[in-house]
Amino acid sequence: MYLLIATAVLCFACSCNEAKTNNNIENNIIKVDENSEEAIPQGAKTLMKVYPNKVKGYADGKLIMANGSTILYDDGKKKDFLKMLDNSDPEDMFNMQYKTNGIPGYLEDAGRSRSEQLFKSMYGKSEAEVRKNLVPVNWFGKKVLFTKVNGAADSLRAVAAELAKLPSEYKKYLPTAGTFNWRAVRGANRLSSHSYGIAIDINTKYSNYWLWENKGAKETDRIKYNNRIPEEIVSVFEKHGFVWGGRWYHYDTMHFEFRPELLK
Ligand SMILES: [Zn+2]
Incomplete structure (x- = not known):
């Protein structure tokens, strides 16, 4: 059978x-x-x-x-927190449960581990390959580039349509600070999720980022959590398969990333 x-x-x-x-x-x-x-x-x-x-x-x-x-799927290697980020296999991506509420505990970063091999295989192995899959998405008066692979661009369109229905006081948070950008994570060798065309940053003016507020901090240092992005915005993204950087101990509250495997 x-x-x-x-x-x-x-x-x-x-x-x-x-x-x-x-x-x-x-x-x-x-x-x-x-x-x-x-x-x-x-x-x-x-x-x-x-x-x-x-x-x-x-x-x-x-x-x-x-x-x-x-x-x-699983390289069988025991990894500490940093190795889990730098050398993630697909199995490591599920090592922490993504929680849709509460302040993240020490080193709770569900979604920061990404198998580069898997993501390159799905979205493109080089900037040129990723670019071939990018399509424009209307985002509050601007056109942004997002990958059409895995329905990511369609999901972002659905997010925009739903956010547009929120009361006007939410609009100031939504101008984008960028989507596609082929680059390594600051201070690391691994690629940022922006490289694959699956991530969007919203208004930096109302955002908090752990390294801006803790200059020179190491990944394992204890840091204080900060956020100004309303939950109403976050829950719309999460409904459509996006994880939020504000759910990470290493908070990045402008950042939303298409990762439906963590929201199932
Ligand atoms: Zn980002």
Whole structure:
């Protein structure tokens, strides 16, 4: 018996007669042995569910991507807080639960761990590759660039439509301070989520950022939390699959990032 997972993209990738005779790929279907389904980690299942056009399956400890490439789900390495940020595998992305209320506790940063291999595979491995997937989105009188991959741009449009219905006193928070920007995180080697076209910053005038307010602080230092962004704005983003940097101990309250795997 087999669990069937539809994969139209794989078919386009082969589009040859071999597909018809291959035991594993047939009629646009990847067959995953049903007996092994128990072994699929919950996080891998979530990734398949929220990124169905990109993460097609799981076998032998690896995510199977739409283009046929594979990504090791769990490298099995024990990591401290910093290594978790710098060398995150897909499994590490689920190491903390994203909470939609309350002030984050010490080092609670659900969403700051990103598997660079997974994100590059989905959104583009270089600035030029990411740019090919960017589309304009109207954002309160401005056009911003966002990736169309995984429905991210559509989700941002839905956020804008809903925020537009909030009372006028909320409008001052919404002017954007930027979306796509291929760059490393300040002071680190890893890429910022802005590199993939999945993040938007709102008005810096009303924002708080841990490093602005704690100059020279290290990641593991104890810092005081600050925020001025209203929950009403945050909850609209979260409803549409965006996590908020204000839920992080290392707060970045202007920052919203399309990460539906953390909100399921
Ligand atoms: Zn940001």
